[in-house]
Amino acid sequence: MSRLVVYSNRLPLGSSPSGGLVVALGKAMDRRGGVWIGAKLDEDETTGQTLKSYEGASFDRYALHLPAEEYNNYYLGYANSVLWPLFHGRADLLDVADGQLAAYTSVNRKMAEASVDLLEDDDVIWIHDYHFIPLAAELRKLGVTNPIGFFLHTPFPSSSNLHALSHKEMLLDWLAAYDLVGLQTQRDVSAMLEVCRTIFGGQVLSDGRIRSQGQDIWAASFPIGIDVEKFRQTAESQEVTSPQIDPRQKLLIGVDRLDYSKGLPHKFRGFQRFLEDQADDSDRLTLLQIASPTREDVEAYQEIRHELEQITGEVNGEFAELGYIPIQYIHRAVPRDYLAGLYRQAAIGLVTPLIDGMNLVAKEYVAAQDPEDPGVLILSESAGAAEQLKCGALIINPYDPTSIAEAIRTAVSISLEERIERHQAMWTEILKRNVYWWTETFLDRLNRNAASRLSRDRSLADLETALRR
Numbered sequence: 001m002s003r004l005v006v007y008s009n010r011l012p013l014g015s016s017p018s019g020g021l022v023v024a025l026g027k028a029m030d031r032r033g034g035v036w037i038g039a040k041l042d043e044d045e046t047t048g049q050t051l052k053s054y055e056g057a058s059f060d061r062y063a064l065h066l067p068a069e070e071y072n073n074y075y076l077g078y079a080n081s082v083l084w085p086l087f088h089g090r091a092d093l094l095d096v097a098d099g100q101l102a103a104y105t106s107v108n109r110k111m112a113e114a115s116v117d118l119l120e121d122d123d124v125i126w127i128h129d130y131h132f133i134p135l136a137a138e139l140r141k142l143g144v145t146n147p148i149g150f151f152l153h154t155p156f157p158s159s160s161n162l163h164a165l166s167h168k169e170m171l172l173d174w175l176a177a178y179d180l181v182g183l184q185t186q187r188d189v190s191a192m193l194e195v196c197r198t199i200f201g202g203q204v205l206s207d208g209r210i211r212s213q214g215q216d217i218w219a220a221s222f223p224i225g226i227d228v229e230k231f232r233q234t235a236e237s238q239e240v241t242s243p244q245i246d247p248r249q250k251l252l253i254g255v256d257r258l259d260y261s262k263g264l265p266h267k268f269r270g271f272q273r274f275l276e277d278q279a280d281d282s283d284r285l286t287l288l289q290i291a292s293p294t295r296e297d298v299e300a301y302q303e304i305r306h307e308l309e310q311i312t313g314e315v316n317g318e319f320a321e322l323g324y325i326p327i328q329y330i331h332r333a334v335p336r337d338y339l340a341g342l343y344r345q346a347a348i349g350l351v352t353p354l355i356d357g358m359n360l361v362a363k364e365y366v367a368a369q370d371p372e373d374p375g376v377l378i379l380s381e382s383a384g385a386a387e388q389l390k391c392g393a394l395i396i397n398p399y400d401p402t403s404i405a406e407a408i409r410t411a412v413s414i415s416l417e418e419r420i421e422r423h424q425a426m427w428t429e430i431l432k433r434n435v436y437w438w439t440e441t442f443l444d445r446l447n448r449n450a451a452s453r454l455s456r457d458r459s460l461a462d463l464e465t466a467l468r469r
């Protein structure tokens with residue numbers, strides 16, 4: 001088996017809680033081994049742009065250390081104040097400033113230059129997420145001919161959103177340098193086709209490639225998954241050790257990074273509507289929301305935090321009683337094992353992003369349930385996970401508080417038989433397409449695409465030689 005070399009901005013260094021990318025990829029790397037290369041703010045600014053190795057994992061880890069100004073322009077700037085809002089349909093939150101794009105492209109170039117000597121001839125390279133879209137093009141410039149795949153963890157932007165991006169034509173050159181572009185869902189594949197057609201004048205070839213302005217992009221959807229069995233075991237074993245919830249209260253659980261794409265204020269408003277409409281309080285429902293801090297140096301994230309604190313105060317002020325607090329809002333990360341146990345105790349999983357590439361929390365909630373007495377998943381139609389989990393989840397429109405309130409009402413009244421049926425359907429789906437399925441199907445397709453590129457290149461070279469003779 002070829003060695004796998006993975007690139008992503010974030011590395012699993014154990015210092016702070018992980019987002020979805022690190023959680024999923026960490027599982028795949030633990031099982032398969034290989035090399036994982038990330039980027040990092042050089043806190044003491046002594047190491048410059050060197051690639052520093054980190055021992056202590058079952059795979060090799062390296063981080064490109066970047067000086068503060070460049071890191072901030074690349075990470076907080078272009079990646080998280082331009083690409084992230086744009087890819088999540090929030091062109092209104094774009095915060096464009098001089099130097100961001102230059103830092104983004106130069107970090108990608110430096111990453112290629114700093115890591116190229118680590119690469120071996122039969123390595124398979126897998127680059128992750130919007131921080132490193134140009135990386136394959138930079139590696140190709142340095143003569144790398146290995147299979148290179150890309151996976152976008154966010155949604156692919158619609159053409160109307162992409163219009164807001166200056167220099168958008170670069171995206172085509174960047175994506176065309178890959179042998180495979182992996183997207184989360186069919187929705188994203190359709191968005192990419194639309195962008196290629198309307199912005200780049202492209203068309204789909206008979207073998208599925210998208211050809212635009214003489215360049216080809218291979219794209220397909222590979223819904224990311226979790227280690228379902230392992231998560232179920234953790235949830236089972238945590239049933240007793242994670243913090244116990246008052247059994248007289250039914251628990252709704254929400255677990256999200258405190259990001260504006262996750263629809264947290266909308267979730268709270270939906271719960272507020274449910275409380276307002278509740279005819280009697282025979283069912284005491286508590287919403288436990290774990291909202292781990294993220295990207296706090298970006299202004300839009302400070303605003304969402306204030307908004308959420310304000311709504312929490314409003315709802316609790318109106319509906320709390322002695323011994324009952326409707327919303328428990330925790331702006332802190334909790335240990336992963338505890339999370340698993342909390343999911344299992346919760347009668348309802350409330351996942352309401354306004355838009356989300358996939359949403360692993362929805363899958364974790366399903367995996368953690370007791371199959372003989374499972375809870376109900378309420379899921380936004382705009383989460384990528386809805387494509388797979390609509391078979392068992394109650395699907396809501398996150399913009400409509402009434403839709404959320406009605407789903408909560410339905411969830412508390414669903415019979416045990418129906419809960420088991422819904423859970424079984426979702427369980428079967430997440431088990432079939434778990435995180436290992438995701439890795440293997442992506443890499444298998446990547447290797448096949450790269451082999452056909454190399455054979456096309458060889459035929460072309462042979463033809464040229466023959467013509468020259």
Ligand code: GDG
Binds near residue numbers: 017024356
């Ligand atoms: C991106 C895409 C896509 C959350 N709070 C805590 C904690 N978490 C863990 C969850 C879950 C992960 O973080 C979050 O994953 P999501 O998928 O829900 O969301 P993003 O971080 O936005 O991930 C997303 C994903 O990449 C993978 O492709 O699904 O659409 O946006 O695993 O459990 N973990 C711990 N404490 C917390 O407080 N330990």
